[in-house]
Amino acid sequence: MSSKPRGLNIRLANAINGIERSISPSSPRKVTRGGLKVEGKWNNNSVGRPYTPDEEIREAPAIDMVEFADEEFRPEAYIQKALSNATEEGVRSFLGTLRDSKELAASDLQRNVYKNYNEFVFILDSLVNILQLESDMLVLRGQLNELRNVSDNLRDDSTESINIGPVTSVTSEPIVPRGRNPTLNNATDMQSIWKAQIQELWAGVEGAQNFVSLEPGRHILRECSNFIEISFSTNKPKQSVHIFLLNDCLLVASKKKRQASKDTSKAKLVADRCFSLEDITLIDMKDTEEQVNFIKILKHPTDQFIFQAGNADEKKNLLNMTKRATDEMMSVKAVKHADSVIAAESQQQQHTPLIRTLSRKKKGTMAQSLRSRKSVPKLPTKTFTMNDIREMEDLADELDVHIATREFEQAVENIEKAKNALTNVSSPNPGKLDAIRAKMEDRVVRLSLAISRDLSNPDVKKSHVQKCTRWLLRLGYGEQARELFLVARTENIRIRTKQLKFEGDIPQYINELSLVYFTLVKNTCDWYNSAFRDMRMASGLVKWVQEEMEHYASMFKRQVYSLHNREDSTIQECLRYAREHCLMLREVGLDLKFLLDNLLRFNKNKDDLSQDSRLENGEMDTVIEEN
Known part of the structure; x- marks a missing residue:
């Protein structure tokens, strides 16, 4: 923010104060020039300069803002120069101009302060967003690389797996012994070796069993002992750590503080934290004068950890093996997911x-x-x-x-x-x-x-x-789509009708049942005609409607033609409800009143109990009843 408006404002204020002191009644002084104060009063006919009525009155001098911007500006000299021959009116006009200029400079200063403050706040917010965006972009780049690698592996016709064998520790004796050659054909021997590795890890690292459990196939790929954890806030060394790379996770262990009373020949390691390989991204930080062989571990969304390798080879080996292990783990998971999808589809x-x-x-x-x-x-x-x-x-x-x-x-x-x-x-x-x-x-x-x-x-x-x-x-699955749609609509009708509550009033229940049933049948016909415009598929819909009408008739008979509900008035009222609601099918081009009357006929000569049992099994032969 420039200091010129502020300095200009101060110089204008000094000039105004000088003029006000010169014309203020509280400080009378003699001035030998005409048009100035004499004993506290204005007198244009002072002895200093005789004034005649026909003398031309000078206007107030114009203000040059460049002079106020000068670093060596002197208010007294400026006033003496500007008002040497000014009249009372000219002095007051000049004073007003100075005050206006002061207000203008003050408003400019305030506007600049607000503008610069808003820009400052905006820059701070932008810096925070840039830092967060950088972290997100690094995570996204790592995930895109993983996705590309997985896609390449899926397209690869070869079924040969990448052999990720253990690598000898660089600077110190490993906690976990390497054992036999990992390229064994016997899966049982490999499982035994991997189990022994995990048990040795538990024995050598305190608390490791809390992070790394014994699971089939889990094994150690690499142990890195020459690493230092760096403080993320101060960028200074924090503690020495051991990093254990497994096929599905990354374990970080720190050295336990030594006690004088105990044997200090070998420092005890304590498990500090453990990361799943699918949750983290390892980033190779560019080497600078202050940062050499740094590795950043990003755990989505905000956790970040920095470690320093002892040398460039150790850093490169850890990055490469972590990437290979992550790719192999994601490939195995993709295969398992595909197998589960196939199994679910087979079950369905x-x-x-x-x-x-x-x-x-x-x-x-x-x-x-x-x-x-x-x-x-x-x-x-x-x-x-x-x-x-x-x-x-x-x-x-x-x-x-x-x-x-x-x-x-x-x-x-x-x-x-x-x-x-x-x-x-x-x-x-x-x-x-x-x-x-x-x-x-x-x-x-x-x-x-x-x-x-x-x-x-x-x-x-x-x-x-x-x-x-x-x-x-x-x-090319038109027939199957029709079959599936009609089956789904049948299930929907069964669900809706089961939701109806029977409270003893048979006509009311039949009224609600008929409304729900025929409305759903009508909607199904409407949807079917909109979805399947091929007239060759219309026969499937007609067959489905006939089956649903038969099912409705069986439900109707179980409720209306039972032993305890043989009253003709009740039967006639229920039949009236059924016929009225059946008429709504005419809206979709179906007039099934004749079919409904045929299905709802009742034979009074049949035995009631035998009739009810046959109705339950859907085996009763219907005979048209004459009303």
């Missing part, structure tokens, strides 16, 4: 009609559709190059992302794109082309299962039903 196949159908169509369905156009002789055969194969592999990865994020429209578009690309093609590597077709076929089934789960939801909305059916039709 036993309960969902559409999924059972999809499982029957799974093998060879899309491959046949992709090869179906090959038999057309008019279409030329395209050559599928390696570049096209890589594009299809990338497209399969995009499909996985779209399915996981429920972007079904983009997923269906990619499936259609793959179908067009894999039609009438030949490749110098047929095995690779068949593998691509198998991948796409698997994505089609997974996408269909995900859409089917939404369609089978009893609370699904009409707009979403239309979207789901349209997607399944584009994927």
Whole structure:
């Protein structure tokens, strides 16, 4: 912030005070020049300068702000120079001008203060946000690298695993003995060696069992003893630490303070903290004059720890092995997740009609559709190059992302794109082309299962039903989509009718039952006509409506035609409610009054008890009753 407005304001104030003192009655003094005070009174005809009426009166001198900005400004000299021949009116005008200039300078000073303060606060907030953003960007960069590595591993056809063997400690004797060569073929021997490593870790590091439990497959990859923990606030050494890198976590142990009464030949280590590899990111900090071989551990979202390695090789080895261990751990988790998804889908196949159908169509369905156009002789055969194969592999990865994020429209578009690309093609590597077709076929089934789960939801909305059916039709599962939709609507009707409470009033219960039942049937017909516009699928809806009418009739008979409710007035009232609500089906083009009358007929000559038992089993033959 510049000091010129402030100095200018002070100089203006000094000039104003000088003029006010010169014209103030409290301090009378003689002035030999005309137009100034004489004994405290103004007299333009003083002996100093005779004044005549025809003399021209001088105007107030103009103010030059440049003079006030001078560092060597002298108020007395400026006043004497500016008001040497001024009249009373000129002095007062000059004084007013000075006061206005003072107020203007004060307002400029205040405005500059506010402006600079706001800029200062904004800069502070920006610095805080930049620091937080830097931390978030480092975490994001690490996660993106991990995601890219996992994707590369998934695309890799080779099943060879990376051998991450233990590495000898750099500067001191390791806490955990290395044991035998890790490249053993016997899995039992490896588990025994890893178990012995964990037990040795518990014995050598106090409290390690609280952080590192004995789990199958957990083992130590590296022990780093030449590390120092750096204070994050002061950037100074805090304590010496040992770092143990396991296949799924990172254990940090500090040296316990030695006691004079005990043996100090070997310092005892105490477990300080433990990080899961999937929760942290190791960052290689750039070397400076004050920071050499520094490593930063970021634990999302805000925790940060800094360690210093003894030499550059130790730092590089820890970073590389941590990255490799993290990649391998994420790959193993991805495989387990895929296996769990397949197991869940297989289990669900036993309960969902559409999924059972999809499982029957799974093998060879899309491959046949992709090869179906090959038999057309008019279409030329395209050559599928390696570049096209890589594009299809990338497209399969995009499909996985779209399915996981429920972007079904983009997923269906990619499936259609793959179908067009894999039609009438030949490749110098047929095995690779068949593998691509198998991948796409698997994505089609997974996408269909995900859409089917939404369609089978009893609370699904009409707009979403239309979207789901349209997607399944584009994927070639129109019949299965119709079956699943009608099954879901049947379940919805059963749930709604079970929620009705029977409180003894049979006509009221039949009125509510008929309203709920026929309203849901009408809505189902409306939704079906909007979703399935192919008239060849109308027969499936008619069959479903007939089955639902039969189910409604069985519920009606159990309540109305029972042994204790044989009154004709009650029966007629219930029949009237059923017929009235059945008329709402005419809104969707269905007039089922004749079918309802046929289903609700009652044979009075039948035995009541036998009738009730047959009604429960749905086996009673209905006969039309004449009213």
